[in-house]
Amino acid sequence: MVREKDLHFISKEYENFIVPKNKKYLLKYFNTDLQEAFLKYYLVFGDWSNFVEHTGLVCQPRWMKTLESKLVLLEAAHLEAKKDMDMTKLAKIESGKFKI
Secondary structure, three states, X not given: OOOHHXXXXXXXXXXXXXXXXXXXXXXXXXXXXXXXXXXXXXXXXXXXXXXXXXXXXXXXXXXXXXXXHHHHHHHHHHHHHHHHOOHHHHHHHHHOOOOO
């Protein structure tokens, strides 16, 4: 039985993945080629465990953990700002000026 993650890998969806509009702000924080590739891969697969093997990009596990933490923190802050209707914080996050 083929799993959904296997199909994403076979089709190389992570290479052509377009970040959804509601997550475009993340590209301001993941602005190098490696970081953008990590972001797209993570949004497709939900983890980074096979990032190096699937993409061929060299990246240390320590750096991938740092990038994952950054992503989780940004998404949590964005969700909290939306929930609290804190437009100042939301604007700061979406403009790329939120300090992590």
